[in-house]
Each structure stands twice: as C-alpha cells, then as structure tokens.
Amino acid sequence: MTTALGTLTWERAVDRPDLLAASTHAVISGWAVVEPAVADAVLVAAIDPDLADTAAMTDAYDLPLSASVNCVLVAGRREGVERIAACLVRATTRADVNNAVKRLLDVRKASFLPMDRATQESGMEYGGITPLGLPVGYRVLADAAVADTGAADDGTGGLVVIGSGVRRSKIALPGSLLVRAPGVEVVQELAIG
Template sequence: MTLGTLTWVRALDFPELLAPSTRTAIEAWVAVDPAVADAVLVTEIDPGLADTAALTEAYALPPAASANCVLVAGRREGEERVAAAVVRATTRADVNNAVKRLLDVRKASFLPMDRAVEESGMEYGGITPLGLPGRYRVLVDARIATDDPDTGPTVIIGSGVRRSKLALPGALLARAPGVEVVDGLALG
C-alpha cells in the first residue's frame, strides 16, 4: 500500500520496526483475529520527523489520517487512574472534560514525558495504543472508527518507536483488545 510518499508493509514481517510491547500486542491480536496480520501495516520514517506536523509535511500525508495517542492520569481516593486518549491529529483530546469524567477524577493531567516513556516501554513521539500496560484504559474517539471524508478508512498511529509508523483501518483500531470507543473524546 502507498499512502503519501510512503510504502507500507505488513507490520509483523518487520518486527525490528516495532517496540517489543507493540509487537507482542499485535501478535496476541492476530492469534484471536488472523486477518489483523494483513491489516496492520508499518513504514520506516526518519525519526526526526515522527511528530505529526513534520510527518504529514515531509511525507505528503493528509493530517486527518494521523491519530495522536496521549497518556493522561488522575487520582481518586488515593488511586491513580491512567488512560491513553487516541484522537485524530486534526482534533485534540478533551482532557479537562471527557477524559476526566471517564477516569472519574477531579483533575486529569498529561503524564510527564519521562514517566510516559518508562511505563509504556515506548519512545516519545512513537507511543501507540497497541501494547500499553494492561492497567491503562485505552480510549479511542469514535471519529477514528468511521472513515474520514478526505482520507478514507486508514489511520496512522505510532509503532512504539520514532523510526516507524503503523497504518490500519480506524474501524479495526476501534475493535482492538481493550479499546473503549468514546463519543466526544476529541474537540475540534
């Protein structure tokens, strides 16, 4: 598959382009749904271009095709609650309302970069909803599950490392193990 100026290949054929936890998550998903093996694709990129704005410009990708994954935490009664919020790059996660309400916390904040990297086992700029720690909730905005009028069904997400990206149908991402699809998770 070609998207933008990038060529995409089956992710599991190139495990060196995936964070170990991402590879493990995809393998476990394929064990339950073998069609996932052909649907989750990877491409190698310049790691200096991993951030969405640079990526879309350098590789002629439509901005709406990319999705961002941010890690957010809050506390309630001494218990920390952590979630990944996945939204299209043309929107932003509604951390102050939707995420806070879903986590049932008074205040939700982005995880500091060093902690996000350490706990996820992924590189900053490559954090993906596939392969996060089991205690994290994975919240995906409902708009990812529907085809974008300009970009179609494909969504580009991190691979766990900065030197590559994953592409898969948004509807498939919405059915990934542990994913909670949320209406109104994103603003914009």
Template sequence: MATSTTTARIGALTWLPAVDHPELLAPSTRTALLAWAAQDADVATAVLVASIDPELADTAALTQAYALPPAASVNCVLVAGRREGTERVAAALVRATTRADVNSAVKRLLDVRKASFLPMDRATAESGMEYGGITPIGLPTDYRLLLDSSVVTDDPDAGGRIIIGSGLRRSKVALPGALLGRAPGVEVIDGLALA
C-alpha cells in the first residue's frame, strides 16, 4: 500500500508513513493500522514510524538518545481487575511525564475492587507485542483503551505529535494526539493521569 514518500524529522529520528513500512510494525499493529486507515484518510499520512535501537526502547533512554521531548512520549500500561468472577482488562495511556492513576481512576473505570498491572509474560503473549513496544493499536478487541485527555491536546513541548509503541522494540510510532483520540475503541478520559 504505497501512499506517500514523505519523511519527517522529530528529534534525531527520520519518520516515514507507517502504512508504507509494515516491517516496522508488529503483525497485530499492522492489521489494526490498515483497518483504521481504511476508515480514516488522515491515518495514511499522519501516522509515522521510525526505526530505533531496540536497546533504547524504554522512554528515558529513547528521549535522551534521540533528542525527543519527554512530553511527546505516551506510555501504554496494561491493567486488569475482576468483578463477579469476570476479568476486565484495559490499556491506560498517559504522557510519560505523568503516571496512570491505576488505584483510583482505572479501578473505577473498570468497576473492579482492585486493579493490577498485567505480568510482562502475559502482556506480551496476549498482545502479540514485545515488551517496551506495547501500543494501543492492535491490542485485543476486548481490552478497553483508556486515553488521558491531556494526550489529545497538543503539548507545546511535544511538537504537535505523540510517540507510542509500534508493537516492536525496534521502532516507534508518532502521530497527532487528537488522531489517537479518535482511533477505534479509544475512550478519552479526564483525570486518568497523575502528575
């Protein structure tokens, strides 16, 4: 699917249209991204991908090595809880300069007594993604996608885009936060993040 040869610079990375570079996306991410692009024409040109050193996939190392603004990075954590014997799982997405309010906001949204982070082996097995690259694009459809409302508003320090995982440790995805806010299944939540 060739849509564009446009490149962009964010920090010290060269970003290319993600729909044109499936080799830089986990299989589930690629499938979900193509389905999303078929529904929303902005996705083909606005969702970008860049190759990185997989040893630098964690946020602190990534921002330092590639001169990326810390406010641009958005972390995706997988959280689960049980209610009446039924497990409820969500991805909570917050800017890396904050942290997800798991013990109050996420717990309340899932309507569970206790919410806990998914263990790494389970998170990677169920998502089909690599740890350090987990992204909301392509997660199982029964996961809720909770996005802190601050992510959809441009942060002046972030350059108009946010950076999320690609499903792989060797690449990252960049896109406008407002676009992620209208992705299929995403719920924009006020107060999901703690400073």
C-alpha cells in the first residue's frame, strides 16, 4: 500500500517488523487481528535515524508539521505510587503538563520522564517513542485534536505521523484510528498552543 504523504515510501506496518520496535509490531499485529482494517491503515516508512526528531523529519521529508503527533512520557507521584502517562499531542502544540496532565494523573507535580528512563522502561529509542507498545500500566492520553481531520487543511487526508519505537522509521495512520488504539484515552484540551 502506498500513500502520498511527504516524500517517504509508506508500506503496511504489519509487513515490516524490521522497521518497528518488537513491542510496537506486536501491538499492531494483535490490533489487526481484532480490527482487520488496521493491517492496511497503519503504515511505516524508513527514515534517516539522524532525522527522527520532529522538526528535522518534517523539513527533510516534506511533511506538514501539523501531521506530526508527539508522544511524551510524563510521571508524578501520589502517596508514594508513581503514575506514568504517555501524552499524544500534535507537534504544533504541547502537552499541558502543569494543569491537565497533573489533574488526570491526580498528582501534585508532574514532569517529563528523563530520557534514559523513558527509553529503558519503554524499550524504545529516543525520538521514536510511540503509544503503540508501551509497558502495561502506562496511561495513554490523546489530545482530542489528534483525531480532528479538519484541524488543518494540510493535504494529509487525516493521517498523522508518530514514532515507531525506533529512530529509523515513522508510522502514519488516520488520527481517528490512533485515538481508538488499544488503551488510548481521548482528552479534551490536553494540549496548549
């Protein structure tokens, strides 16, 4: 399957485990068994790992910034128990960590997980962390705008670009499908401009 999104060559993710973190491939494959349309809707493209960061990737591959969805890991503690969430927000915004995320995790203070912890605990590479395949127990919070196909007339056809668990590729799928991925919770106003 091919799609016209930037200058990348997109293929079915279920057919390219070599371009995905093992946990990401397992989630996509399992999801496709339950929802067969996922096999054709979730795509992957190889990229230069040095261009995995959002700004560099969008410039190098002619992708609209509005199509990129960042996944940031945030943690906080309540009564000695750590609570971790992956926050999905469009790259044109940022997660409202100090208000919305803190409130949703029900913690006094929330902060980004340090890079070494984020990569070690997720089993994913920095610059490729994705909501698909995170450890059990992580909440996955998606800003409602992730699913909004009318958010920008950017020629993406409603597709969003996310990490694949590794720096050498990216995943594209409809934003409306991403928010229906296993374990994802849609949150109004999770992001701020």
